[in-house]
Amino acid sequence: MLVALTDRHEQVILNSSIPKTALKQLRQTTKFYCPQCKQQLQFKIGTFKIPHFAHNSNSLCDKYFSERETERHLLGKEQLYQFFHSQHIDVQLEPYLQNLKQRPDLLIKEGGHRFAVEFQCSPISLEKKEQRNTGYERDFISPIWIPAQPVNKEFQEGIMKISLPKQLQQFILSSNQQQYIMLYDPTMRQFIYLSNLMFLRGNYFISKVQALPITNQKFPFYLPKVITRKEFSQYVWLYHAYTHNYLKSRVLLSRKGVNDLFLRSIYELRLNIQTLPKFIGVPVQESDAISLYTVEWQAALFYFLHIQQLQLSNMNNQAINYFLKWASLPETKRTVCAVKNYCCILQSLSINHPHQPCLEMELTNQLYSHFLAINYKY
Numbered sequence: 001m002l003v004a005l006t007d008r009h010e011q012v013i014l015n016s017s018i019p020k021t022a023l024k025q026l027r028q029t030t031k032f033y034c035p036q037c038k039q040q041l042q043f044k045i046g047t048f049k050i051p052h053f054a055h056n057s058n059s060l061c062d063k064y065f066s067e068r069e070t071e072r073h074l075l076g077k078e079q080l081y082q083f084f085h086s087q088h089i090d091v092q093l094e095p096y097l098q099n100l101k102q103r104p105d106l107l108i109k110e111g112g113h114r115f116a117v118e119f120q121c122s123p124i125s126l127e128k129k130e131q132r133n134t135g136y137e138r139d140f141i142s143p144i145w146i147p148a149q150p151v152n153k154e155f156q157e158g159i160m161k162i163s164l165p166k167q168l169q170q171f172i173l174s175s176n177q178q179q180y181i182m183l184y185d186p187t188m189r190q191f192i193y194l195s196n197l198m199f200l201r202g203n204y205f206i207s208k209v210q211a212l213p214i215t216n217q218k219f220p221f222y223l224p225k226v227i228t229r230k231e232f233s234q235y236v237w238l239y240h241a242y243t244h245n246y247l248k249s250r251v252l253l254s255r256k257g258v259n260d261l262f263l264r265s266i267y268e269l270r271l272n273i274q275t276l277p278k279f280i281g282v283p284v285q286e287s288d289a290i291s292l293y294t295v296e297w298q299a300a301l302f303y304f305l306h307i308q309q310l311q312l313s314n315m316n317n318q319a320i321n322y323f324l325k326w327a328s329l330p331e332t333k334r335t336v337c338a339v340k341n342y343c344c345i346l347q348s349l350s351i352n353h354p355h356q357p358c359l360e361m362e363l364t365n366q367l368y369s370h371f372l373a374i375n376y377k378y
């Protein structure tokens, strides 16, 4: 904790610009208490962590209201507090919200509206996060979650493949026709934007990574721009490169033999796994609902059309559900949507058959406009 009350009921807010010698002097002359449970606190001024207050071990207050405070959490919280302060925004550090029995890291008031800021360093379950959000919303407070940049993970700037653990995926935001995550790194004093997320497979995405020093940040927070058509070509190039790489080992990975739907599809459609048409294996919205690489279910869809003697225009919801069942894929709203999105792209390119020619530029244009027409699912 960075806030405590003295025995004279004065509030003390720790700040890294105060010299340690001054703090040590203060510690000798003053006792400090938790603003919430009123227990006496230890004032820790060590060499490793930044100065902070701590409850005695096994305090219930700690157990219910604050997570184990790491150096990273203390640092980030203090820097964010200073940031809002420098923006002339009304900000409170570690306020206890009596109504909600919740203690966000920061509470800010801006334009007649209240925001609770949570700088999240430790893993949090989706349930717990939702539970806190519900609390805030009941009191007309908008939650702002800022996940910390994971310590073991350095993001280089540029357009690249990134892996996002499920823990971070719950912080994906939708805005400006795209999905992005804003992380904060207290060591480098900068925000990291992972923007224009394009799902690849598993926990892998293609993303544009940008760093923004806290001194250049504004509030409301900067919203990343949507990628240009030129940048999008780079995305598609990477997407195909990773798919191609995967396909190289795909034949060896197969343990199902003739029952392998993908390999069977390729074979029956007289296609070559190394030279598949560019429109089989393309990024579509909601494809993250299907755990396979898009190339696998998209090739299977062509095979399905072939043996059922169907046209793409016949692929209504019922036919899509039938396809999903036939391909042993989950039948959910989102998987149906993914297949439907793919059918729409093919139709707009007038493609009905896997051996049809298709101009790469036209395909990329279609994929780009589809990428921008984002649906708000988070």
Ligand SMILES: [Zn+2]
Residues within 6 Å of the ligand: 034, 035, 036, 037, 038, 039, 055, 061, 062
């Ligand atoms: Zn307490």
